[in-house]
Amino acid sequence: MKGPAFMKKKTLFGPVALSLLLVGCFVEVRKVSDAGPELARARAEIQELARTPGRAKSVQVLVYDPSDGELVRVSVPLWLARKAAGEADFDLGEELGEKLEGRLRGIRLSELEKVGRGALVEVEDEDGTQVLVWLR
Numbered sequence: 001m002k003g004p005a006f007m008k009k010k011t012l013f014g015p016v017a018l019s020l021l022l023v024g025c026f027v028e029v030r031k032v033s034d035a036g037p038e039l040a041r042a043r044a045e046i047q048e049l050a051r052t053p054g055r056a057k058s059v060q061v062l063v064y065d066p067s068d069g070e071l072v073r074v075s076v077p078l079w080l081a082r083k084a085a086g087e088a089d090f091d092l093g094e095e096l097g098e099k100l101e102g103r104l105r106g107i108r109l110s111e112l113e114k115v116g117r118g119a120l121v122e123v124e125d126e127d128g129t130q131v132l133v134w135l136r
Helices: 003-020 036-051 076-087 110-113
Strands: 026-031 058-065 069-075 118-124 130-135
Touching: 036 058, 036 118, 036 130, 058 076, 069 076, 076 110, 110 118, 110 130
Parallel strands: none
Antiparallel strands: 026 069, 058 069, 058 130, 118 130
């Protein structure tokens, strides 16, 4: 017969499993009056990553929307992206809307990993919205 100790372990399994799944995934949304310095830092990082060969370990996304001053930074480990995508087509084009204009449609995540570290997409819209996607 299973006692209270078993039930306690079973109850803790869900939150522990969820926290392990989210380890390394980072989402930050903040208001900024000028995204220029943050975008410049990201571009400098992208250039440095492109100069140093190595396997990519995460997908980085930085989006600035000047209409509301929101700067969104997302970092997802590739192992988590693989789990989420199930090795299906990794269609960032749909996820980020028309801003990416289909640049990554139909590309498999396994193909992106082979490319290595550096820039994947940089888009600046007429309204000032800016999107950077890179592998780190």
